[in-house]
Structures are given as C-alpha cells and as structure tokens.
Amino acid sequence: MHMDDSSRITIVEVAQYAGVSTATVSRVINKTGPVSPEAAAKVYAAIEALNYRPNAAARGLASRRTNAIGLLIDEVNGEFFLPMLRGVENAVRQRGMDLLISATHGLDKTSYPLGENSTDGLIVFADSLPKEEILRLHKIGFPMVLLYRSSPPNLSIPCVTVENKDGARRMVDYLVEKRGYRKIAFLEGPDSHEDAYWRKIGYQESLAAHNIPFDPKLVSFGGFDEAQAHLSVSRWVEQGLKAEVIFAADDDSAIGVMIALKEAELRIPEDIALVGFDDIRLAAYLDPPLTTVRAPIEQAARIAVEQLVKVIRGEEVGLITLLPTELVIRRSCGCC
Amino acid sequence: MHMDDSSRITIVEVAQYAGVSTATVSRVINKTGPVSPEAAAKVYAAIEALNYRPNAAARGLASRRTNAIGLLIDEVNGEFFLPMLRGVENAVRQRGMDLLISATHGLDKTSYPLGENSTDGLIVFADSLPKEEILRLHKIGFPMVLLYRSSPPNLSIPCVTVENKDGARRMVDYLVEKRGYRKIAFLEGPDSHEDAYWRKIGYQESLAAHNIPFDPKLVSFGGFDEAQAHLSVSRWVEQGLKAEVIFAADDDSAIGVMIALKEAELRIPEDIALVGFDDIRLAAYLDPPLTTVRAPIEQAARIAVEQLVKVIRGEEVGLITLLPTELVIRRSCGCC
DNA sequence: CTATGCTATGTAAGCGCTTACATCTGGTTA
DNA sequence: TAACCAGATGTAAGCGCTTACATAGCATAG
Incomplete structure (x- = not known):
C-alpha cells in the first residue's frame, strides 16, 4: 500500500x-x-x-468480533438480486454493521473468502455453498441463516424463504379454475435450487387436485435464466408444443419465454398465455404485463439479517420463516 | 459469538x-x-x-493489507446498480480479493465503515462521499478510484466514467436532425451528481449548436428517480407543457415519465416522444421500448476495479477513463 | 581450504486494538 | 469510624498473523 x-x-x-x-x-x-x-x-x-x-482488523482480532455479516451468493445475476441486496444492505446498515459480499460462482466453494474468521455470521443464499461446508460451519457453531434454502435434516439452521409451493399451487389453481386452462406447461428451475423444487411440487399438486394428469412433455428446463428459457422454449415451439399457457418458474425465465414466443410470432396471451414467479420490477412493464406470483424478496432478505443478528447474539430464533406469496394478475395470462 | x-x-x-x-x-x-x-x-x-x-483480521493487522476492496455507494437503488455491482464483483473476485460494500445513504458520510483501515482501496461511486473526505483519504495516500465522478481539481485521483456530455449531445442532435423536434424538454438529475451535470451540458450544447434557444420552462427535476420524475411530469402536464419530446436524464426517471404520461392519457410517441439515458435492462422491454443512450455500466465498474488494483500496487494509471456511449434507437422517440 | 552466496528455516517482535484485573477514589451503611 | 461498594481509570496480556533478522546447510568460486 x-x-x-x-x-x-x-x-x-x-x-x-x-x-x-x-x-x-x-x-x-x-x-x-x-x-x-x-x-x-x-x-x-x-x-x-x-x-x-x-483499525477494523485490530479490533476484530482483539475482540473476536468483526461487526460484519457476510452475504454468500452464487453470482450477481438476474433482477431478483437487486431487491435482495437492498434488503440485506439496509438491515445491515441499520444495525451499524458492515456487509461483505462474496460470490462463489465457479470457485471451489470451499475456498470462499468469507466465513468464520472474516464475519460474525453468514447469510447463505440458495445453493451458493455445498452442504458439507454448511455442515462444517454449523459444527463449529458459526452463526448462519439460510436464505431461500432449507436446513439440512436434524441440523436446525434457521432459514427464511417464501411460500414457493403454495404460491405455485395457487397460481395453477387460478389458471385452471378461473381461466379454464388444462394444458399447462412448466418451465422448471435448476435442480439444486430449492425454490425451483417447491415450485414444481406446487405445480404438480395443483394438477393432481384438478385431476389433470402430469405430462412430462409439458415440462422443460428454464434454469431461472433468461437465455436458457429462451432456448428451451424455442425448441419446444419447433417441436410443436401443445399448451395453453406456460408457467415459468421465475420471472427471469418468463422474459426468455416472452422473447422466444415473439420470435415464433405467437401472441401472448391470445395464442399462448404466460405466467411467472417473483414479480420482479420488470414484470409490470413487460408487454404484455406479466401475471406472476409476488415473492417478498426484500422483506425476506431483511428478515434473514434480523435472524442472523439474533443468532449472533445468542438469542432464540424461529427455525423456519415462510413468507406468504401473492398472486398478481396482469394481462399475460389472458385475464382481460 | x-x-x-x-x-x-x-x-x-x-x-x-x-x-x-x-x-x-x-x-x-x-x-x-x-x-x-x-x-x-x-x-x-x-x-x-x-x-x-x-484469520483475516490477524492477517490484516500483521501485514497492513486487507486483500479487500470497498465499494462505496449512496444507496442500493435503481436498475443501474445491478450491472455496476456485477462488474465490480466479477473483477474483484477474479483477482482473488474480497468485496466490501457500504451505503452511505443518510449516514454522516464521514463515519462510513469502509476506508483506510478496512480495505486496501476504495471505489467511490458518484456522490457517496463528500469532497472533504475524499481529500482526507487522498492526503494520506489511500488508494481510491472515482466512479461516475471526476477528481477534484489538482488532485489527480483516477476516475472512470462515461461520455455523458457527448452522449446527451448526440441524443439531442439526433432528435433535432433526424426527428425534426425543436421543443425538447429535459428532466434533469440531482445537482450533486456529475453524470447529471454533464448530461445537461450536452443537452444545452446541442440546442445551441442548432440555434434553439434554451428555455428554462422546458427543464424540470427528475432526480434520477422514478417517483420524482413521475411527480414532476404530472405537474408539467397539468401546467400545459408544450414539448414534442422529453429527454429524461436517466432511464429510471424515464420510467416515471412513462407512467405519468400514460396517466395523463398521452400516447408515446404519438402525442409526446420520450428518450432516456443508460439503457438499463428494462429499457428494451418497456412499452413502447425506450430510445436511450447506452452507457457501458458493467464495463466501467470492471475498469474501475482494474485501475484501483493498479493504484494499490503502486503502478501508473491513466487519470481519466471516459467510456464511449452509444445511441440506441427504439420506438419511444417516434422513429418507426 | 576459506570465502561467498544461495536456499531453507526458525525466532521473535510487533500490528492496533480489547478486556481481565488491579487500583484508587469517594460516598454509604452499619 | 470502619467496612464496603460502585464508579472511574490504568496496566498489560494477549488476539493470530506477517516479516525482519538470524542462522544453518551446502554448493560453487577463488
């Protein structure tokens, strides 16, 4: 220096x-x-x-406290990230703490720079960290809160997430009951991502409840990613997809779908309807505006910080915080 | 703990x-x-x-190096933030360093947690830090790079920003020369923000070059903020704004304008055209898609990190990095 | 054979704080 | 008045590393 x-x-x-x-x-x-x-x-x-x-380092060394919390993410990508970061940042600052951010994307996830010796606690987003490392940290009693990921069995690590299954289920209920669709395609998220898992379960449960047989041909991979969704849907269309509506497992992939459908000159919702999940800011501005499930992303992030601070202080916290989701009906589902 | x-x-x-x-x-x-x-x-x-x-603290204390760089922002807000963070995060991680983020919003900006003792260097975004504090840090030789802000005179702090003046000027040139507009309203950004300043200068220069008298009535405050822009434009419309096109100083405020105009039942671009600045991701998806000036936000962030690392290493760096902007013509300006 | 210069390693002095413990007040209480 | 206690302060021992300096071994040069 x-x-x-x-x-x-x-x-x-x-x-x-x-x-x-x-x-x-x-x-x-x-x-x-x-x-x-x-x-x-x-x-x-x-x-x-x-x-x-x-000097923060001297302070940290002497007191064994860093006054910082770490946010571990996979990578900075998708609109989803912005409200999450806003929630975390605000909550952290409000408590006069510092925020360290690290993306584990591509790294050997066991060599991420944050952790037991750089922060007082960690917010672990989705699958940014492998289970083994979470186990290790938990074993040494390091404060952690999982965000959009549930605790490994028997481990009792607090986690906060949204009602993915319920939200997806209510969306499909709506599509079936109010819009009368029965051929509902699902563009699923990454396997490793729990949100993705539960949303698919919600989709399947609703189908079952309405006596609609689950058709694997109506499921493809969206990967919570615009480009991936674009690709998958383009292929689907080529292969003559027969669906009345596509349920994209998140709004980012819904955008990919929208682009793919426009390229194929299919009108939304006249030729095929489209719905998403998350209600990112973009959703309301798309053409047509996107029907989706609103997830309280910023709030979840804020709560995760609150929980983490409690854990750091040794206070009791609820193990599972499940925030409610809400249907947001806009034009893309054919409602108007 | x-x-x-x-x-x-x-x-x-x-x-x-x-x-x-x-x-x-x-x-x-x-x-x-x-x-x-x-x-x-x-x-x-x-x-x-x-x-x-x-232990990072012990390491930092002993070596007087933290292996971390700090990003100082005003607050996590606006779509602008996402690509910037992505650029910074990627570049930082690529160098095996850590990233600390702190928002000074509302704080006494002199008590921000990052700085000389927590990081090896700082990327200072826009007006996140008052000039006095920048002076103080510069005086003690602390590595800094300014992002979207220029160095105080005689201080020679490296800065990276985009061609704001030039971009704004070319946009107005285009509106006058290709679209034939002469009543061009300008929705300016915050005074303290340099981007805002130069964009306005560019607007004025173009007007002057085309012999269009500058009319203060055609300028209002957008504040780089959707809500503020919304408010300002609603008022403008009530007061009977006479303009053929509104040039919003950034895309976030352009969205506010769009909403305000729709509320007033003015069609874009038939009744009044609209252009923005930045080309945030949303811009292409708006209805109508927004004509704007593309600023290489992510690239600027990446370069800022590169420069900062060089400064930390004691290498020479160029004092001013000015990245080119590019006109992106879409429907909102009435081009098609 | 000694001088020289590597490479490989160890010793120990901090880096700038926090905090347990000791000390010293002066006011209370019995 | 003696015993006690709480408030106010100082002393100094680390916290877990890095790194200057010292040392030792060994090959090469003179």
Missing part, C-alpha cells in the same frame, strides 16, 4: 492527546464500561482533532 | 502438526519466500487435516 506510515493515528496517540489511557479511549468508542463525562469529552475532542479511525 | 473456542485452529496448531515453524506455514500459504517441496506438502496436509482457515 502507498500510505504514509508516519501519519498513522492509533488509539495510543488518541489516548496521549486526550491525557487518558487507551483503555478509556476504547471504552468511550465502544460505550463499554463507565467513563466520566469529562474524560469522554476529551477523548471525543482528541478523535476529532487527530482524525482518528479505528 | 457462540463459537467453540477450544476448536479454534490457528497457524500455531498447523505448524506443530506439520512439524515446522509458523513462519514456514505463512510462507506456504502466501507463497512468499522459498520453501522446500517437502515442507510445503506437510503444511498442506496439516491444513487439510485440521481444516485450518486463516
């Missing part, structure tokens, strides 16, 4: 300037332990005068 | 297990200094066997 070492102000300089001990300075800064108003005033003055900034 | 102290593995345990000194372990881990293949193998084996993870 290129810093001017001579100008480095440490707690020692502050203590000298203020005429107190370093312990007192520390007490003032951290509001730990009793300090007389006069001493506190002198310390604040010294800090101001010297432009002192505490 | 709730961690099991007894199980804490430090470099000492690793050294003992491997039968070498801590210095050797450190050398192996950091690939600094010569180590015999045998010793290295023993150390790796020990690390594996004990599941050792180095």
Whole structure:
C-alpha cells in the first residue's frame, strides 16, 4: 500500500492527546464500561482533532468480533438480486454493521473468502455453498441463516424463504379454475435450487387436485435464466408444443419465454398465455404485463439479517420463516 | 459469538502438526519466500487435516493489507446498480480479493465503515462521499478510484466514467436532425451528481449548436428517480407543457415519465416522444421500448476495479477513463 | 581450504486494538 | 469510624498473523 506510515493515528496517540489511557479511549468508542463525562469529552475532542479511525482488523482480532455479516451468493445475476441486496444492505446498515459480499460462482466453494474468521455470521443464499461446508460451519457453531434454502435434516439452521409451493399451487389453481386452462406447461428451475423444487411440487399438486394428469412433455428446463428459457422454449415451439399457457418458474425465465414466443410470432396471451414467479420490477412493464406470483424478496432478505443478528447474539430464533406469496394478475395470462 | 473456542485452529496448531515453524506455514500459504517441496506438502496436509482457515483480521493487522476492496455507494437503488455491482464483483473476485460494500445513504458520510483501515482501496461511486473526505483519504495516500465522478481539481485521483456530455449531445442532435423536434424538454438529475451535470451540458450544447434557444420552462427535476420524475411530469402536464419530446436524464426517471404520461392519457410517441439515458435492462422491454443512450455500466465498474488494483500496487494509471456511449434507437422517440 | 552466496528455516517482535484485573477514589451503611 | 461498594481509570496480556533478522546447510568460486 502507498500510505504514509508516519501519519498513522492509533488509539495510543488518541489516548496521549486526550491525557487518558487507551483503555478509556476504547471504552468511550465502544460505550463499554463507565467513563466520566469529562474524560469522554476529551477523548471525543482528541478523535476529532487527530482524525482518528479505528483499525477494523485490530479490533476484530482483539475482540473476536468483526461487526460484519457476510452475504454468500452464487453470482450477481438476474433482477431478483437487486431487491435482495437492498434488503440485506439496509438491515445491515441499520444495525451499524458492515456487509461483505462474496460470490462463489465457479470457485471451489470451499475456498470462499468469507466465513468464520472474516464475519460474525453468514447469510447463505440458495445453493451458493455445498452442504458439507454448511455442515462444517454449523459444527463449529458459526452463526448462519439460510436464505431461500432449507436446513439440512436434524441440523436446525434457521432459514427464511417464501411460500414457493403454495404460491405455485395457487397460481395453477387460478389458471385452471378461473381461466379454464388444462394444458399447462412448466418451465422448471435448476435442480439444486430449492425454490425451483417447491415450485414444481406446487405445480404438480395443483394438477393432481384438478385431476389433470402430469405430462412430462409439458415440462422443460428454464434454469431461472433468461437465455436458457429462451432456448428451451424455442425448441419446444419447433417441436410443436401443445399448451395453453406456460408457467415459468421465475420471472427471469418468463422474459426468455416472452422473447422466444415473439420470435415464433405467437401472441401472448391470445395464442399462448404466460405466467411467472417473483414479480420482479420488470414484470409490470413487460408487454404484455406479466401475471406472476409476488415473492417478498426484500422483506425476506431483511428478515434473514434480523435472524442472523439474533443468532449472533445468542438469542432464540424461529427455525423456519415462510413468507406468504401473492398472486398478481396482469394481462399475460389472458385475464382481460 | 457462540463459537467453540477450544476448536479454534490457528497457524500455531498447523505448524506443530506439520512439524515446522509458523513462519514456514505463512510462507506456504502466501507463497512468499522459498520453501522446500517437502515442507510445503506437510503444511498442506496439516491444513487439510485440521481444516485450518486463516484469520483475516490477524492477517490484516500483521501485514497492513486487507486483500479487500470497498465499494462505496449512496444507496442500493435503481436498475443501474445491478450491472455496476456485477462488474465490480466479477473483477474483484477474479483477482482473488474480497468485496466490501457500504451505503452511505443518510449516514454522516464521514463515519462510513469502509476506508483506510478496512480495505486496501476504495471505489467511490458518484456522490457517496463528500469532497472533504475524499481529500482526507487522498492526503494520506489511500488508494481510491472515482466512479461516475471526476477528481477534484489538482488532485489527480483516477476516475472512470462515461461520455455523458457527448452522449446527451448526440441524443439531442439526433432528435433535432433526424426527428425534426425543436421543443425538447429535459428532466434533469440531482445537482450533486456529475453524470447529471454533464448530461445537461450536452443537452444545452446541442440546442445551441442548432440555434434553439434554451428555455428554462422546458427543464424540470427528475432526480434520477422514478417517483420524482413521475411527480414532476404530472405537474408539467397539468401546467400545459408544450414539448414534442422529453429527454429524461436517466432511464429510471424515464420510467416515471412513462407512467405519468400514460396517466395523463398521452400516447408515446404519438402525442409526446420520450428518450432516456443508460439503457438499463428494462429499457428494451418497456412499452413502447425506450430510445436511450447506452452507457457501458458493467464495463466501467470492471475498469474501475482494474485501475484501483493498479493504484494499490503502486503502478501508473491513466487519470481519466471516459467510456464511449452509444445511441440506441427504439420506438419511444417516434422513429418507426 | 576459506570465502561467498544461495536456499531453507526458525525466532521473535510487533500490528492496533480489547478486556481481565488491579487500583484508587469517594460516598454509604452499619 | 470502619467496612464496603460502585464508579472511574490504568496496566498489560494477549488476539493470530506477517516479516525482519538470524542462522544453518551446502554448493560453487577463488
């Protein structure tokens, strides 16, 4: 680094300037332990005068606390990410903590930089971390909260997610009961992703409840990804897909579907209807506006931070937080 | 924290297990200094066997390097943010560094948690940090790169941004020369934001070049914000705005404009045309698709990281990186 | 054979904080 | 008045690393 070492102000300089001990300075800064108003005033003055900034590393080393929480994600991708980050960032900042972010995408997921020694706790998003590593962290008692992923059996790691199954089920219920569709194609998400799993289950449950046989030909891979969905649907169309509506497992893939259908000159919803899941910001602006299931992404993120902070403090937290989803009916499903 | 102290593995345990000194372990881990293949193998084996993870705080304290870069933003808001973060995250990870993110929104910007003692360098986005603090950091030689903000005079802090003035100017040139508009309203961004400043200058320069008198009545405040733009345009319309086209200083505010115009039952582009700036992902999907100026947001972020890393390493970098913008013509400007 | 210069390794002094413990006040209480 | 206690402060021992410096071994050069 290129810093001017001579100008480095440490707690020692502050203590000298203020005429107190370093312990007192520390007490003032951290509001730990009793300090007389006069001493506190002198310390604040010294800090101001010297432009002192505490060294986070030294602090962390001495206190074994980092005052930071880590967010582990797979990669920065998809509109989904923005509200999630906003929720996390706001909640973290509100508590005066720092936020570290790391994407494990492509990495050996066991060498991610965050973890037990860089943060006080971790929010693990979806499948950003392999089960073994989660086990390891849990075993050493490291605070963790899982976001959009459930705890491995018997492990009791708090997790927060949305009612994926229920949301998907209600969407299909609606398509069948209100719109009268019976040929409902499903564009599923990645296997490893729990959201994807439960949404598919919800889809299947609703079909079963309405005595519609499950047809594997009506299921293809969307991968929670615009490009992948685009590709899959283009192929489907070539092969003469017979469906009245496509249920894309998330809105990002719904966009891919929309593009593919437009390319195939199929009108939405006249020729084929389309619905998604998440209600990302884009959804309302698409042409036609997308019917979808609203997932409270930002709220889930915020709650995850709250839970994590509680875990760090050693407080009790509920093991599973399941946030309700809500049907958002727009034109793409043929409602209007 | 709730961690099991007894199980804490430090470099000492690793050294003992491997039968070498801590210095050797450190050398192996950091690939600094010569180590015999045998010793290295023993150390790796020990690390594996004990599941050792180095403590980032201790490392930072001892080496005065954090291996982390900080991204300072105002707040997590707007579609703009996503590609920027993606660019930063990718570039940071590619270099094996960590990323810390902090929003200064609402905070006393002088107490932001990142900085000289938590990171090796800082990417300062737009007006996330007041000039005084930038001065202070620069004075102590702390590595910084400014993103979408130019260096204070005489300070020579590297900055990377896009050709705002040029882009805005070419957009207006296009509106006048190709579309034949002469009543061009401008919805400006926040004063404090340099992008906003230069885009307005570009607008004015083009007007001047085409002998169109600048009319302050045709300028209102969009604030780079959907809601603000919505509000401003609704008022404008009530007051009987006479314009052929609205140039929103960024796409987020263009969305606000679009909503306001639809509420007022004005058709785009038949009754009034609309153009934006940035080409966020949404732009292409709006109804009608938005004519805008494409700014290479992700690329700018990536370059900022590259520059910062060079500064940290003490290498030379260009002071100003100005990335080209590009007109993207879609239906909202009345082109088709 | 000694001087020289590598490479490989160990020793130990911090890095800038926090915090357990000791100390010293002065006010309360019995 | 003596005993006690709580508030205010200081002392100093680490926290887990990195790294300057010292040392040792060994090949090569003179």
